[in-house]
Amino acid sequence: MPGAPQSEVQDQATSLNRPFIDNMNGQGSWSESFWNRFLNNGGDQALSDGSHTLKMEIRPYVKTETVKAGEVIASGSLKLNVVRNPKIDISNIVLNKILPYNGFSISKEKYDTEKIKFLKGSIDEGIFKKINSIVVIKNSGILIEEYFNGENRATLHDPRSVGKSFTSTLMGQAIADGYIKDESEPLKAFYQLDQFKNFSTTKEQITIKDLLTMSSGFDGNDEDSYSPGNEENMYPASDWVKFALDLPFQEKLNHRWHYFTAGVVVLGDIINKSVPNGLKKYADEKLFKPLGIKHYEWQYTPQGVPNTAGGIRMNALDFAKYGQLYKNKGIWNKKQILAKNWINSTFTKQNQITGRKDEYYGYLFWNKRYKSNRKLYEAYYCAGNGGNYILIFKDQPLVIVITASAYGQPYAHSQVDKMVQEFILPAVMGNK
Known part of the structure; x- marks a missing residue:
């Protein structure tokens, strides 16, 4: 039904x-x-x-x-x-005053405030639903920072699968530190797969890269409710890693893009067992502390490992720091936090998204182009259920964070596309 x-x-x-x-x-x-x-x-x-x-x-x-x-x-x-278009009186709408925040300057760039006021009014009127925050960083400075539905700067947002991209970051760091050889390492280097169900030598050869690019041969597809490896079948399981590794190998899925949440849980487990003191402390020392991120929360798997498939919560500006780190090619406060070559691989179009024209997937990052007033803007981005996004634009000095809680709603992502294309990009890029 x-x-x-x-x-x-x-x-x-x-x-x-x-x-x-x-x-x-x-x-x-x-x-x-x-x-x-x-x-x-x-x-x-x-x-x-x-x-x-x-x-x-x-x-x-x-x-x-x-x-x-x-x-x-x-x-x-x-x-x-x-009533399709409720009248929005922008004369009574006040934009949020930008205050200092550790790691960001306050932008002095000009933008179309009327367009952003109209967007804010549209959210307040329910034209765009369950939007919680909008942050725009331009040239490393906070340009726009708006909150809705009682949220504020301190709110820890739950962006669901946005957290998958953090797994890619930590994998790249673990490789750079020498704890994992490289992304071509096969699963047999980390697990005795003959101790799991549906053993095959082909399953042993699945690599870290296959899981990073959502193109392994595991019989798991979150977009197919009847798939054995659908994430909804994983959550009731007592051991999520075992759930994934027990799945059969399907040649027809091998090296073809299919969204597979359980595979990202396996990546988190590989990191957790490979780095000293586990993934949680490693992420704090190697990523969060260098970025000045102090307030965050992990969700955990049944085995007590941080849920790398979508279990990190932090405030919108700290998510913007993460996006800006990638915009800076891995540099923060003049220090190379993340290897540039890893970011280049992450932002390579590794696979085309099945069923979506001109949309691609890298290392747990998405890629597509937004069209705004006849101009195209290419972005690499993290995305999560509910309409959650960290957008890193390729050719513009721009990072956009949108958090939302329209979980499971079919309008969640399309309404964000409309907000970005019809309001935010025209306002901040000077499009008429």
């Missing part, structure tokens, strides 16, 4: 009882899922200003190569009054 949060509910449940609207008791996600699926499948274009009737029909269906639907088993309707 689309919208059911767990695969076992989708596949096995034969009786489902959910109120259509029940936000007070935590059941609103079902109706919210229905609404967002409707919007993303043509509903957004169909809803013009004025009155409409929204009708919902529930049918049984079987999905094979095609979808076969049965008779209607339940239906209902709602009256809608649509």
Whole structure:
């Protein structure tokens, strides 16, 4: 059943009882899922200003190569009054005053404040939903810093898979320090794979690079709810590394991009067992302390290892420091914190993203081009569920951080694209 949060509910449940609207008791996600699926499948274009009737029909269906639907088993309707473009009075909107922050200057660059005020008003009016912060760094200075939904400079944000990129950073540092030979090292250098299920010599040859580029032969794909290695099957497991290493090898997936969260857990485990005193202390000494990042939180795997698949929380400006480190080619406060050659490899287009034209993947970093007023802006970026981004622009002196909590919502990423292309880039790059 689309919208059911767990695969076992989708596949096995034969009786489902959910109120259509029940936000007070935590059941609103079902109706919210229905609404967002409707919007993303043509509903957004169909809803013009004025009155409409929204009708919902529930049918049984079987999905094979095609979808076969049965008779209607339940239906209902709602009256809608649509206001597409609420009027935003920017005369009453005040932009946040930028205060000093360790590691950044305060930018004196000019930008289109009216456009950013309109963006801020659009967030306040709910046109852009569940946005928590926007930070823009230009020429190493804080240009824009705005918070929403009660968040502030000290808030530790949960950007989900943005944390995967930190795993790439720590792997590069461990290689530079000599604790790991290089990214061509195979899994058999770290694990006795014949002690795990589905042993094969081909699985032994999976490399660190394969996992960094999401192109290993493990039978795991987070974008396929029926995949054995889907992350939703990993979280209930008592040992996430074992879960990953038990998976069978699939030749059809080998060296093809497929999003595989469990593989990043394995990378974290390799780092944890290879560096002195474990990953947590290593990250603090080699990355966070040099950047002046003191306030952060890890989430942990069942084995007590920091969750490198998406478990790091910090404030928006500290995430911006991380992005600026990459913009600086690994230099912070005139010191080379991260090897330049590792950043070059990270920002190489290692694989094309399946199903996305002109989008690529490096070492746990994404790559694409934004189009704003007929100009193209190439960015390498970290991305996480909910609409969380650290954007590092290739040819502009620009780092943008957006944190959000639209977890699981289909609009989460598309609304950020719109914010960047229609508001932020035109405002800070002088596009008319």
